[in-house]
Amino acid sequence: MQILRSSILFLSFSFLVFFSSASSSAPENFLQCLLRHSPPSYPIAPAIFTPNNASYSSVLETYIRNLRFNTSTTPKPFLILTALHESHVKVAILCARIHNLQMKIRSGGHDYEGVSYVSDVVPFFVLDMFNLREITVDAKTETAWVQTGATLGEVYYRVAEKNKSYGFPAGVCPTVGVGGHFGGGGYGNMMRKHGLSVDQIIDAKIIDVNGKLLDRKAMGEDLFWAIIGGGGSSFGVVVAYKIRMVRVPERVTVFRVQRTLEQNELTEIVDEWQQVAHVIDNDLFIRVTFDVVNGTDKEKKTLRATFIALFLGDSGRLLFVINNSFPKLGLKKSDCIEMSWLQSVLFWTNFPLGTSVEALLSRTPQVLTHLKRKSDYVKAPIPKEGLDKIWKKMIELEKPMMTFNPYGGRMAEIPSNATPFPHRAGNLWKIQYATNWDEEGKREAKHFIDLTRKLYKFMTPFVSKNPRTAFLNYRDLDIGVNHNGKNSYYEGRVYGIKYFEGNFERLVKIKTKVDPHNFFRNEQSIPRFPHV
Structure with a gap:
């Protein structure tokens, strides 16, 4: 999306109007500080947006991915700084420290709780990184420098553009920003083969509290360790990560098959999945998502399980693996689709078959909705009777969905302290609880959030304990x-x-x-x- 920028003259006038009615001088002093320290080679004024600027709302709302935090009552920043250069980040830190203002750091806006752009502590401002999105791929060393304002879709596209034999293990949503994703660990459908995103990060650039730009050598191993899975925004402003690309085959195979409770064997199929999904061939990742749909009898609801897979190989070998390890799924050759790895990203994002890979360069999500997410880890298979109780509870609640993401493979081989992300060996799979709704209003939001919490509470006997663990990238303020x-x-x-x-x-x-x-x-x- 092209952001229209005002001239410096108009911008200055907007500042005057806005701050003349401000109840505190801190925002005005902060603004003057930014302008006073503006780097001569990279003027900062065009990067500043206030509520009196015609583009302010557009800049703020373009990267709000959860409509719960796009209402008239949602606290708004008094200023958004859309950094155009690393020097702007340094100035933002300097001036925010001088005037004791809270800075929120946003890359893609997918933080499930809006933490990157909402605060109850006012006044606050947003440092938005979306303009810092350069990706430099070095095919010879099989590495790439990626600025944190880039999206995952842009990373995938640029990596494969250099060489179709390259890929990168990260999330399946292409509009997610690199900054938050890598900062929290980052995972995707190649994690059983290649681990997390952070397992392939070999360097980084961070601007610390003193405004110094540091690479891995300059920051030291402790700080580097902290920002690859410990939440980078707790330690500074990460402006770029250096990633190690991974090799992918020329053709991969995907499938998406559905089974319902009405078919009578759903519990048996899921039980077999939970016995094998974490120990099956490392080239295979099979996610299963559960939701409630209309049954054959329209008056009754039933549970549907959707098995979606990525296999780093051809369909013939995939069928051999499935028939030997997961026969109850009943996978057929007609269910399997061979394509390039880059095309598989589109498949997993529910784009129609045949969609151009250029779609990965779009920064606009396919769908925007109100949402609530929670997470869990499972360390032991759930008894069949437990699964039956879960199906019953989900049908009762109707709206919340659950997704099981299998572990094992490379995830079980990396020590839990190799990065801040600790959830490695011992976990069979991760659960995401997801509820989406289109209804507006606080009452409606409370209703759907409560449904999600009820399912989460019901799952207590089946998940990790002491502590009941959670995934940082599935941000959840309930915990x-x-x-x-x-x-x-x-x-x-x-x-x-x-x-x-x-x-x-x-x-x-x-x-x-x-x-x-x-x-x-x-x-x-x-x-x-x-x-x-």
């Missing part, structure tokens, strides 16, 4: 919120242990060292130790 006051460490520990388990204390130690005054903070950031 704890930090008010960043005197109890910050203790509040942070509540959700921190669930997200990071034994890696939490190391993250706190690093945070305390590199950001001792807790400048980089949000509702679920890494806290400092309390004695600082």
